[in-house]
Amino acid sequence: xxxxxxxxxxxxxxxxxxxxxxxxxxxxxxxxxxxxxxxxxxxxxxxxxxxxxxxxxxxxxxxxxxxxxxxxxxxxxxxxxxxxxxxxxxxxxxxxxxxxxxxxxxxxxxxxxxxxxxxxxxxxxxxxxxxxxxxxxxxxxxxxxxxxxxxxxxxxxxxxxxxxxxxxxxxxxxxxxxxxxxxxxxxxxxxxxxxxxxxxxxxxxxxxxxxxxxxxxxxxxxxxxxxxxxxxxxxxxxxxxxxxxxxxxxxxxxxxxxxxxxxxxxxxxxxxxxxxxxxxxxxxxxxxxxxxxxxxxxxxxxxxxxxxxxxxx
Amino acid sequence: xxxxxxxxxxxxxxxxxxxxxxxxxxxxxxxxxxxxxxxxxxxxxxxxxxxxxxxxxxxxxxxxxxxxxxxxxxxxxxxxxxxxxxxxxxxxxxxxxxxxxxxxxxxxxxxxxxxxxxxxxxxxxxxxxxxxxxxxxxxxxxxxxxxxxxxxxxxxxxxxxxxxxxxxxxxxxxxxxxxxxxxxxxxxxxxxxxxxxxxxxxxxxxxxxxxxxxxxxxxxxxxxxxxxxxxxxxxxxxxxxxxxxxxxxxxxxxxxxxxxxxxxxxxxxxxxxxxxxxxxxxxxxxxxxxxxxxxxxxxxxxxxxxxxxxxxxxxxxxxxxxxxxxxxxxxxxxxxxxxxxxxxxxxxxxxxxxxxxxxxxxxxxxxxxxxxxxxxxxxxxxxxxxxxxxxxxxxxxxxxxxxxx
Numbered sequence: 001x002x003x004x005x006x007x008x009x010x011x012x013x014x015x016x017x018x019x020x021x022x023x024x025x026x027x028x029x030x031x032x033x034x035x036x037x038x039x040x041x042x043x044x045x046x047x048x049x050x051x052x053x054x055x056x057x058x059x060x061x062x063x064x065x066x067x068x069x070x071x072x073x074x075x076x077x078x079x080x081x082x083x084x085x086x087x088x089x090x091x092x093x094x095x096x097x098x099x100x101x102x103x104x105x106x107x108x109x110x111x112x113x114x115x116x117x118x119x120x121x122x123x124x125x126x127x128x129x130x131x132x133x134x135x136x137x138x139x140x141x142x143x144x145x146x147x148x149x150x151x152x153x154x155x156x157x158x159x160x161x162x163x164x165x166x167x168x169x170x171x172x173x174x175x176x177x178x179x180x181x182x183x184x185x186x187x188x189x190x191x192x193x194x195x196x197x198x199x200x201x202x203x204x205x206x207x208x209x210x211x212x213x214x215x216x217x218x219x220x221x222x223x224x225x226x227x228x229x230x231x232x233x234x235x236x237x238x239x240x241x242x243x244x245x246x247x248x249x250x251x252x253x254x255x256x257x258x259x260x261x262x263x264x265x266x267x268x269x270x271x272x273x274x275x276x277x278x279x280x281x282x283x284x285x286x287x288x289x290x291x292x293x294x295x296x297x298x299x300x301x302x303x304x305x306x307x308x309x310x311x312x313x
Numbered sequence: 314x315x316x317x318x319x320x321x322x323x324x325x326x327x328x329x330x331x332x333x334x335x336x337x338x339x340x341x342x343x344x345x346x347x348x349x350x351x352x353x354x355x356x357x358x359x360x361x362x363x364x365x366x367x368x369x370x371x372x373x374x375x376x377x378x379x380x381x382x383x384x385x386x387x388x389x390x391x392x393x394x395x396x397x398x399x400x401x402x403x404x405x406x407x408x409x410x411x412x413x414x415x416x417x418x419x420x421x422x423x424x425x426x427x428x429x430x431x432x433x434x435x436x437x438x439x440x441x442x443x444x445x446x447x448x449x450x451x452x453x454x455x456x457x458x459x460x461x462x463x464x465x466x467x468x469x470x471x472x473x474x475x476x477x478x479x480x481x482x483x484x485x486x487x488x489x490x491x492x493x494x495x496x497x498x499x500x501x502x503x504x505x506x507x508x509x510x511x512x513x514x515x516x517x518x519x520x521x522x523x524x525x526x527x528x529x530x531x532x533x534x535x536x537x538x539x540x541x542x543x544x545x546x547x548x549x550x551x552x553x554x555x556x557x558x559x560x561x562x563x564x565x566x567x568x569x570x571x572x573x574x575x576x577x578x579x580x581x582x583x584x585x586x587x588x589x590x591x592x593x594x595x596x597x598x599x600x601x602x603x604x605x606x607x608x609x610x611x612x613x614x615x616x617x618x619x620x621x622x623x624x625x626x627x628x629x630x631x632x633x634x635x636x637x638x639x640x641x642x643x644x645x646x647x648x649x650x651x652x653x654x655x656x657x658x659x660x661x662x663x664x665x666x667x668x669x670x671x672x673x674x675x676x677x678x679x680x681x682x683x684x685x686x687x688x689x690x691x692x693x694x695x696x697x698x699x700x701x702x703x704x705x706x707x708x709x710x711x712x713x714x715x716x717x718x
Binding site: 039 | 364365368369371373375377379385429430433437438440474476479480483487488490491492493496554679
């Protein structure tokens with residue numbers, strides 16, 4: 001509906017220049033206006049960036065101040081150790097750890113020398129690496145990486161008591177009470193080893209264990225029935241300086257002939273042994289291995305099967 | 314800590330656009346911190362005739378002023394001139410409503426409303442409502458509140474202009490990304506700078522003779538009683554010389570500025586002046602008498618128009634403080650003598666107060682200085698609606714140099 005004349009005239013009555021609409025055009029009309037717009041845009045951007053940086057700085061500052069305040073608060077408390085978190089990938093337990101650490105009661109977390117603790121733990125042969133952390137306010141965190149034994153040694157202790165020592169893959173020799181007896185029985189005994197002690201009191205690592213592991217590992221994987229009966233492995237011939245003969249491992253099963261392996265190609269020797277044993281089984285039945293003294297697989301060419309006195313007759 | 318505001322005083326004249334940058338600190342201090350000027354283009358008799366050209370020179374002047382001040386202007390105070398500006402005196406009346414005949418606020422408001430409610434033709438808008446003294450039962454009073462009387466009267470000198478022409482000038486400023494905060498007519502701005510309070514009380518006429526127009530304002534009893542714009546200025550003098558002496562405008566302007574005089578000296582009838590002065594082709598002798606005669610004739614005519622416009626206000630009794638001349642053309646030698654003679658008033662050249670720095674005391678800057686003075690005092694009576702700069706959003710926008718329309 002069009003406005004009436006009355007309203008039109010009343011509109012004109014009190015009109016001021018202030019009612020003229022003021023608005024900047026979208027496009028700058030002149031070069032000077034464009035230049036000013038650019039400058040304003042740059043200034044606005046700079047101000048915005050500055051504001052963001054300022055707010056960010058304040059936020060960061062407040063956060064840093066708060067966190068540093070918390071740290072100061074904890075260190076001021078100087079709380080004694082209330083908890084030890086223990087994690088391991090092996091068989092050592094908290095009882096052993098408590099005996100090993102022997103931290104006096106009431107010791108604060110900051111008083112504990114964690115580097116010394118780590119070194120102390122690593123003196124035990126079963127411990128391959130120890131990781132010790134302080135967890136404020138009152139917790140000590142210890143994580144162990146243990147060695148796994150691949151063989152055992154039967155030695156006579158100080159008072160004539162038979163003692164079992166374990167030999168890890170890297171040749172480290174250590175005593176341990178923490179292995180399951182069933183697992184221990186699966187480990188072969190080592191023979192032909194001369195034990196020596198270091199200044200620290202630990203045993204000198206045994207050389208040749210990598211050969212034992214390679215042979216037993218392959219045998220357990222490919223010929224588990226065969227490997228299961230192997231009870232003793234002799235390292236007497238594994239070190240070249242000990243003998244003019246080529247390095248060899250001598251394995252003595254619970255029953256049956258002694259087996260001599262060279263340290264060159266275990267796969268071929270095991271295959272050869274398997275063939276020989278099958279052939280003997282097929283030809284001689286249950287009495288097949290009774291009079292065989294040894295099978296030497298270490299020589300190039302065919303294996304040498306040595307028979308006992310009865311057989312020779 | 315006082316908050317400061319950066320304002321620009323812009324006078325878009327026919328010959329030159331002048332910008333002053335002022336820093337308003339609190340309510341009582343205005344520091345002039347920058348200035349810029351540019352030859353005007355696209356302006357005729359104070360009105361925009363070519364928007365692009367006018368914008369170019371105005372924006373260049375504002376940018377130069379901002380650069381000299383090393384700040385960004387927040388808003389603009391714009392001087393207005395042009396023959397579209399008209400003024401009228403409107404009287405408002407109210408019967409005192411109190412039974413004891415004591416004037417209350419409502420009585421004053423009714424009288425003021427009555428004075429301001431005069432209808433304008435369509436396309437016309439008010440620029441100023443300038444209050445004159447109150448009359449209570451025919452007696453002039455400065456402050457009628459709580460005085461006794463039955464009939465309250467008040468007069469307003471209302472200045473209005475063409476909405477379209479005002480809008481053109483506003484758009485020139487808007488195109489630079491700035492808003493016009495207030496608009497003041499040139500004569501009032503210039504008058505506020507060159508007159509003293511005692512002169513305003515006694516009665517004084519201020520003539521701002523510019524390039525395209527002559528703006529005038531009459532003060533009496535401390536009030537502005539009349540303003541006006543006569544579309545005659547220095548350009549007409551140049552034009553008259555150009556036609557009368559048959560020289561081009563450039564040479565006519567040169568003759569006006571270097572040999573012009575408002576009075577005709579009959580003793581110097583034989584004095585000759587060189588048009589160019591370097592004996593090149595076209596250089597010739599001209600009688601200085603002729604130059605002065607042409608200028609004198611046009612100026613006399615101008616003063617006659619002024620006298621006619623003033624009517625009964627243009628007498629020596631009404632204006633004992635005489636006439637003050639400002640504007641570029643007021644620098645013409647002898648013009649004050651001619652004005653005194655033609656208007657029959659004491660005439661003198663207007664000069665900005667001593668507190669204005671030396672470089673800004675000339676007649677070129679009196680209008681722009683008046684705008685800054687006006688921005689500081691902010692005493693525009695009537696329909697002032699101050700633009701609010703309060704509010705979080707506006708403050709943030711101001712920090713980011715954004716404009717809110």
